[in-house]
Amino acid sequence: MKIKKGDIVQLQIEKYAFEGKGIAKVSKNELLGINDTDGAEKNYVVFVHGSYPGDVVKARLTKIKKSYAEAITTEIISASPDRVKAKCKYFGVCGGCKQQDLSYQKQTEYKQLQVEEIFYKLGGLSNFIVEKILPSDDVYFYRNKMEFSFSDKRWLTKKEIATEDKFQKNFALGLHIPKIFDKVHDVDECFLQSELSNSILNFTRKFFLHRNTSVYSTKTHTGYLRNLVIRQSYHTKDLMVNLVTSEENDELLKEYSENLVNSYPAITTIVNNISKKLSAVAVGDYEKVYFGSGYIFDKIGDYTFRISANSFFQTNTKQAEKLYQTALEFAELKGDEIVYDLYSGAGTIAIYISGKTKQVFAFESVQSAVEDAIVNAKLNNISNVKFITADLYKSFLPVAQKNKLPYPDVMIIDPPRSGMHNNTVDDVIQLSPRKIVYVSCNPTTQVRDIKMFSDAGYKLIKIRPVDMFPQTYHIENVALLIK
Template sequence: MPVKKRKTYELDIIDLAFGGKGLAKPDGFPVFVDRCVPGDRVFVKIFKKKKSWAEGRLINIVNPSPLRQEARCEYNRFCGGCKWQQLPYERQLEYKKRHVVESLAHIGRLKDVRVMDVVPSDYIYEYRNKMEFSCSSMRWLMPEELADDSIKKGFGIGLHVPGTFDKVIDIHNCHIMPALGNDILETIRAFVAESGLAAYHLRKHEGFWRFVMLRHSVARDQWMVNLVTSEENSDVIKALSKQLVKKFSQISCIVNNITDARSGVSTGKEEILIHGEDHLIEKLGGYQFKISANSFFQTNTRACEKLYTKVSEYAGLDGSQTVLDLYSGTGTIPIWLSGQAKQIYGIEIVHSAVVDARENVSLNGIDNCTFLEGDIKDVFKQVPEKPDVIIIDPPRVGMHKDVVGHVLAHSPGKIVYVSCNPATLARDLEMLASRYAVLEVTPVDMFPHTYHIESVALLVKKN
């Protein structure tokens, strides 16, 4: 049947596509539908139509799939945080592995790569050590709230409806962060609602309260609260801080980030310490790391240890090698490998990350990690010795082709590539495949109930 825009159809979902959307193929024509499970028969409306594919919006499920299970979260059908809760975790892992295999084969044209089973996350709920909630003066109402005339579309704190920048669901119970975080958030919500100060309006660019960021240290079971506001108001922030500290002994740090940026970005232009220290201490293996409000740290601490264990295994260090870590961030991988290598160099372009990396090295008493600040293609020549192993852990967009050129020019014996995006992993491995054999890829699940997957690839120089 010909698929037309703005028309409705009953479709059978036969698969999950990369990106997490259900796939139907009426007469062989691909139609992608979000929030579906293979085996569902669904009623959809086509809202986007291209020459070779279309997207449909789910109206209702006509016949649910035998795979479909009840999501734990009441916001699951509307919030973009963890859409795969209706799929059993074992099946999530199967689809994640297949997405890695298919990306390598179809994007990277690497058809014979051995892809291992996904290393699972021990915790599939309460696993995130950082959550960022937006404050809104006009929250998005749930269907049951729309039916109640007494409920007004007023203030809320929560997560965005996918595809929107100003529609926020008022989240009272998020299952992917530790449970105490919900109690902390509820206390903040009540205070903000009674404060007399408005939440920020992203269209009018007015209002005081912008974001609430919560961080949790697994090692010490301590919390950081980062209150992001549009301007300074020490009386109000200190009053909220006093209330939080009195109620929650686990809160060891409260900061106020201030920003007047018109975009919806939570990083402050100024940071004021309100209570305790300006950082948390987290541990990976035997190493400690300082985590400040705006520093990057992997959001699943326990799974991160599994990821870095695989990096260690693939690197195969015996204490005699020089290692170069590209996109070294706050130094977590160099520090993790420091006891196994002769010397490690890290390159990172973000100044604050380099500062954090050097502090973390000092915190752990490590003397064989050196961090170079700048763009990789400019700083590569400052590395004083040829590396035996290069670790590459780029952002989602992958490596710039100039960086690939530098890697090939240095031509180390071994490369360990860590990726959070199977598509750019496949693209980059194809660019390296002229000189390197991809021996093995191991996916590691850092983000249960989402389609996201980390992967570690082992590349060895061809003879």
Template sequence: MSIKRGQELEVEIESLAYGGKGVVHVDTLAIFVERALPGQKMRIRIKKKRNNYADAYPIEILQPAPNQIEAKCPHFGVCGGCLLQNLSYEDQLVVKTQQVRDLIQRVGGFKEIEVKPALPSPEIFHYRNKMEFSFTTRPWMTNPDDPADDFGLGLHVPGRFDRVLPIETCYLQKPICTDILNFTTEWAKANYWQSFETQNHTGWARHLVLRYGEYTDEIMVNLVTTTNDRALIEPFFDALKEKFPQITVMVNNTTRSMAEVSVGEAEYAYTEASVIHDRLGDLTYEIAANAFFQTNTRQAERLYAEAMAQAKLIGNEVVYDLYCGTGTISLYLAQKAKMVYGVELVEDAVNNARANAASHGIKNAEFILGDLKDVFHTDENARQLPNPDVLVVDPPRAGLHPKLIDDILTFSPQRIVYVSCNPSTLARDLKLLCADDRYEITSVQPVDMFPHTAHIETVVGMVRS
């Protein structure tokens, strides 16, 4: 059957691909369908056709999936925050486990590897400790009868960097954070803030980033703008603090970047404190505005417990923790290791990691600032480190840099623990690390850090052959 762009088809969705799109095959052609669930019968329209696959979107749901449920959020279906909220949580875990298994088998080539069932999150709503919202001059309106508006604050429409859906309710973050979001929207409108425009690079207000300490109840409000305009910022923060006295940190990050980024080039504190704190296990961590910290605190404890289990430390090991962030895994492992060396690119995160170690009196953890693609060749301190017995990596979605993979194989640690937020790049990297039988995979454990989204973390244990 010949498939063309614009063609309409009636199909039944077979499965979910990693990334959250439904999959159906017509003859040998794989079609990826937006906002689809396995078991749904629907009419779809082809929007893009390639040699071996096509992309499509649904026109009409003809029959719901057997495990389909009513989504809780009024923004579901348009907002980019949740893709799977209309799928029962038990089935989300099954789907995510299958996605990890499929990628490791198909991309990695590991046909006989057992993938354990995904660990469920203790909370499936209000679990995120950080949310980032974007200001816009062209809010995405879902009702054609709504009046036109030139201001909005919300989340991006899936696949559109230039389209922001105004958000009034969010079940991913704490309710007080949603209240702060709505207060900010009303204040910005009333005071005629000019939203940053990504296409012509004009405007001032760029992002609102909210962080919450799960165990401490500390709250950080980070307003990201093009300039530190105190005449606009001070009245806003004063009013915000009066309305929400629970807020502990208010900072302004500024950036002139033309890209849609929320990391500031400069930071200005409007409170005495410039960091919040949260706890993982027995350790409390200092978290700056631009530092990485796992966004589901309670599930991160299970993630790190799994990483610790795969490290199999007995107390005499030298450990490398690469992409260490604020030192959360490093300090967790330092409780059972001889020495831990963390390496991280973000300076704020390294400073937080050092402060976290000092506050707990942990002396067997050191942190190095550097780019992992070349730090072991360009930084004198990194070059002089003793070789690791155990090496832990927790890279961004892009996975490991090829040069770092070469360095890891040169170090030849006895054990490698790979903590992944992208099973596709994980599978690619495992294939390289295990080539020529240099390493053997001993465990693959998916961990659902992000209920209702298409994302899944995975902890993989490896031992040198």
């Protein structure tokens, strides 16, 4: 008898893996239902989606390899004591909050263990300090930005398909189903942003449905509506509605804006991003402002930041201060250092640390972000930060040399999930700062890059995870390296 893809097996979940999978360790005989009599160790690993340590589950095998298998939970026979009731009715269908049925204390414990495992086992790193994870004060309604998608193909759940109710199948406004890019799950509430955000979402759906407005198709590349992006300030209560469309339509947008502001006076600006891109990215080629200034403002610590429709700004404002403070504490600035800030975005980290150092040179690839950063420095009367446009995916060192910048004492690096380009790593090594503070939203790529720095003579001193995204398996991590 041989196990095969599609088989249902019973498993005891013992550990938790990165990206939300439970781990069962068994022998293949156990999978086949054969009693082990030879004393062989349980060394065959099954990664089980939708399970937690302490669960006993039935799971369908989806992938079978020589040393491991993958499976999806089909039935929970005995639930882990760490399970809780999910708050959202879309849990299990929408791909956003995959840990919503796990107690928040356990979420942070597992995130801490996952980061440690990545550094110790995947990275092979040792002799460094692991500081305790910083949990989020808010575990719901913490996001300052939500991005919803329009689709001409609505995803129907099994329950909806089983009913005889009629659904609007060619219009949806909501969130994508994991790994399905052409269909959207129509949602009327989300617990990650505010209740006001949900109201605006539902108003927008009703407004455009009533007018039979066309929806952009990723297949034919025709249609009007692409995305709805809602940005809310935590400290100032500013609120931006950004509608992303494939073309201009002044008459319709004016009507939408007037109706929206009349219904929700808390809205401070409405922007229309027009995108001709074929890819499903909620960033326009240009924008038009229909109400307000086109910007919102928020604070991190003592500093105020202007945020445009396409600016990068940490989505958990309260937690961002903890993240930046951790980076600042790791840097241990004395006040006389030259600091380079790579992937500086709208200048949030550079400005946050500016009062503790002599000079900051901040490098960013996106020109609009650099323009926002320059404005943010002026807003805060900061004169010791210089923002520089440089391609961090090729090489930024020639730009620094062309501008005759002094070499850095400290570098703060906060790249995207993909981590640093090898050329950028080489540039940092050539500049040879005595300290590197590496902030990452992906510990796996962070470890990959840290190993390259280690090979060049840097020692990992300490790390600290910071939970920016409760209910999800995503985790930020700050690392300190010294030459």
